[in-house]
Amino acid sequence: METDKRDPDTYQIIGAAMAVHRELGHGFLEAVYRAALPIEFDKQGIAFRAEVPLAITYKEIMLPVIYKADFICGGDVIVEVKALDVLTNRETAQLLHYLKASGIRRGLLINFGAESLQYKRYVWG
Numbered sequence: 001m002e003t004d005k006r007d008p009d010t011y012q013i014i015g016a017a018m019a020v021h022r023e024l025g026h027g028f029l030e031a032v033y034r035a036a037l038p039i040e041f042d043k044q045g046i047a048f049r050a051e052v053p054l055a056i057t058y059k060e061i062m063l064p065v066i067y068k069a070d071f072i073c074g075g076d077v078i079v080e081v082k083a084l085d086v087l088t089n090r091e092t093a094q095l096l097h098y099l100k101a102s103g104i105r106r107g108l109l110i111n112f113g114a115e116s117l118q119y120k121r122y123v124w125g
Contacts, residue, residue, distance in 0.1 A: 007121070010108055012046055029083060033083055034081050037079075049072050054102045069102070076106060077107065079107070080110070081112065096122060096124065099124035100124060107123075
């Protein structure tokens with residue numbers, strides 16, 4: 001997939017994911033990639049928070065349900081990590097719901113499960 005260099009934040013995050021994929025390859029469980037990414041984020045100077053809770057509201061009432069984003073990088077990019085053979089609409093919907101719930105506009109869906117790293121960039125609203 002081609003990276004949009006006009007968005008240096010997501011370009012840098014994808015580069016970090018590529019470095020992890022080059023080192024580990026595919027086939028590990030998702031938790032392995034979620035544990036390796038912070039090391040690479042630190043190495044590349046990418047600010048991030050892991051396992052960020054996202055509150056869900058309905059008609060201005062907070063629901064007793066909380067999503068957890070794998071990472072929020074730089075304060076304004078949600079990064080959702082997968083390790084699947086194939087990404088489906090389910091994973092896309094998950095990221096889009098995270099964007100809607102958080103009010104964050106940009107998101108990356110990164111899949112380490114395929115032979116080559118797969119990623120999709122989304123902009124909400």
